[in-house]
Amino acid sequence: MNNTEKNKDVVISTRVRFARNIKGLPFPHKLTGQEEIYSVLMKTVNDCCNELFKGKFYKTGEMDKVFEQSLVEKHLISSELVDKPYGGVFIGDDETISIMVNEEDHIREQCIMPGFDLDNAYGKLLRLDKLLASKADIAYDRFFGYLTACPTNLGAAMRLSVMVSLPALTIGRKMSGLVASLQKIGFTTRGAYGEGTESEGFEYQISNQAAVGKSEETIKELFRKAVAQIVELERREREKLKKELGLDLKDKIMRSYGILTNCCKISSSEFMNLLGYVRLGVALGYIDKDIDRIDNLAVLSQPAMMCILTKKVLTAEERDRARAALVGKTI
């Protein structure tokens, strides 16, 4: 699929997540001090993953703290996993696949793909899920579906989400209306600071809510439709803004680009804000840059990632400088 088919102008990435638990075994929050059980589980997960993907298994407590934090920033692990003494995660080399052990559920399978790419993300994860099911006794109830630690995940135990860039809907003050509409049809919208807030850099995460009683196919279909609608709404609003604001919008975008590519220090918050405008500029054809590089920059500029890139622990002031230096090297 090319960028247009993946709707990369609006959709930054697609994430599919399955929650799985082992039959007869207490859920993680009830299962304490049972290191040997997790050792077996981690071995099983690692074996299955290695059969299908290139990658590596990391145990919590054994990971470098900065590296661990960078995985959180990249949404490859949750901050909950970090505190678990007997947990771990398999990270695929291309960082699309990450399989957590002993997070909220015994196993959390996740695949993130760039752009809107539900079929590939789902397909990749399904292969692993089938292999795992053949090696481990997964808790499944004919009436409830997959059993999960939190009842909201019961059933398909599948969470679909997209990270979307909605500058025009944000600037045009259409976000609260959209969030409410999505809520009604079972989708949650999160800004950088939680539900319903204005996001940093116009980025929002939209995911399906509890789906008890719905089949995976139904959930996927509803999700596909919702995302298509959001993409359409954002694109229409962009055209509208382009007409209404004209050169004022282009000026704002180009100034953002000018500051971003020339500054010597920049805070994370200003950085994300300017990057949001630059992303819009690329989508509108004002700036001739690769949108993947723009999105990559958002990831690379996170605190822990910058420590990894510069190979040292940075103060906030040093991060602001490193972040500015990073832009020149990346876009």
Next chain:
Amino acid sequence: MNNTEKNKDVVISTRVRFARNIKGLPFPHKLTGQEEIYSVLMKTVNDCCNELFKGKFYKTGEMDKVFEQSLVEKHLISSELVDKPYGGVFIGDDETISIMVNEEDHIREQCIMPGFDLDNAYGKLLRLDKLLASKADIAYDRFFGYLTACPTNLGAAMRLSVMVSLPALTIGRKMSGLVASLQKIGFTTRGAYGEGTESEGFEYQISNQAAVGKSEETIKELFRKAVAQIVELERREREKLKKELGLDLKDKIMRSYGILTNCCKISSSEFMNLLGYVRLGVALGYIDKDIDRIDNLAVLSQPAMMCILTKKVLTAEERDRARAALVGKTI
């Protein structure tokens, strides 16, 4: 002289002006409706100028209005001359020499040179002045010196001025002190909005005040010393700011450069402000650009100049766009 000798990091240009009047002829404000007298005077001035320089003579009232305004913007004529029915000006092709007829005095001779270049500006003008004195009967009194319409010009009838860029002294809030000190030793400082005000783009014009009873050599020597002192003060303050503000200053400069070179529209005032920071960036070695091009940009971006460049009369909004477009072509 190279840029360092001309102190171009601080001095944008040097101007020398002589006021001359014809013996026995009433001063311009008393001499009305005497077209034939000015015709003779203009011919004399034009003949002398043509003997020494390449250029053209323009009569007021016959000039294109936009072109006329562009001469005001470039300080080649005064706005007073524009309204005089029987006036004119010889403009040298390189725009260093401009000789006005029927402004405040019968003849106003002027030479502007880039950087601090008093000797060349003075020397060029002196050659013309001598030639003029041999062809016209210049009003000179052994006691008072050259006679002028305004008594403040009496004597040497010579006004020396420099256009200086003083970002560090402005940012460091040292300007009011400097203006007061210069006042005491006989120099007037003008910002963009008149005496003592904060200038646009950190630019100030500093000139000698009334000099009755002082010889040309004395005036030149005092002026040379004052300029050298200003240059020294500004340079010292720049080093101080560089130490105190460090990356904050560089960041401000580079952001200014980023906005200036990427914006799609920009007001004259913001433009001059950003250009002032960029000029400082070039002087501090942060930006590798030709300082002459920066200074040229300040001239080209004036309203009438932009109409000439774009070959049409522009609205304020169109000028803001043309100004932004100009930057990309010039630096």
